Amino acid sequence: MASRRHAQYSPLAADDIDEDHGMPGGGDLRFAYSPKALDRVPWKSIALAIFLLALGTLLLILSFFIFTGHMEGEQSQAYGLLTLGILAFLPGFYETRIAYYSWKGARGYRFSSIPS
Known part of the structure; x- marks a missing residue:
């Protein structure tokens, strides 16, 4: 396998250099968030x-x-009903439990844990 030991690199132009280096608060939107976004229901x-919880329970x-x-x-x-009931009950119970504990304010549970 050939290697490129003699590759010629040149510095970036001044326009292409990111001054913020992607640090939080430096303009990179991946790291920009507001605390209220975590509390949206x-x-x-x-x-x-x-x-899903009700349907699974019924089945x-x-x-x-x-x-x-x-x-x-x-x-x-x-x-068949047992299989479908389990498939509907488990995710419904899991998400409902997260929503309930988030509503009660339990430590470690946030509404942001529920996928929207």
């Missing part, structure tokens, strides 16, 4: 989390009723 994400209850014989249905239907 993502209402749509919270509504989706509550919906889990229906699968339980089919398994115990209180509702008519086949075992395959119960397993």
Whole structure:
């Protein structure tokens, strides 16, 4: 493999040099934030989390009723409802828990942890 040991480098033009070097507060927008941005409540994400929690709970209850014989249905239907219920319940519970603890002001929980 050939190496480029003899590469000729030249200094950047004065226009291309970044004076701030990307430091916080120096003009780089990646590091610019306001503390109020962390406290914004993502209402749509919270509504989706509550919906997923309710849907998952409903599907889990229906699968339980089919398994115990209180509702008519086949075992395959119960397993399908159980799988869908788990897939809906887990993310709904997780996001709802983060939203609740953020609302209560628990240490380590912020609304910014909820993806919007």
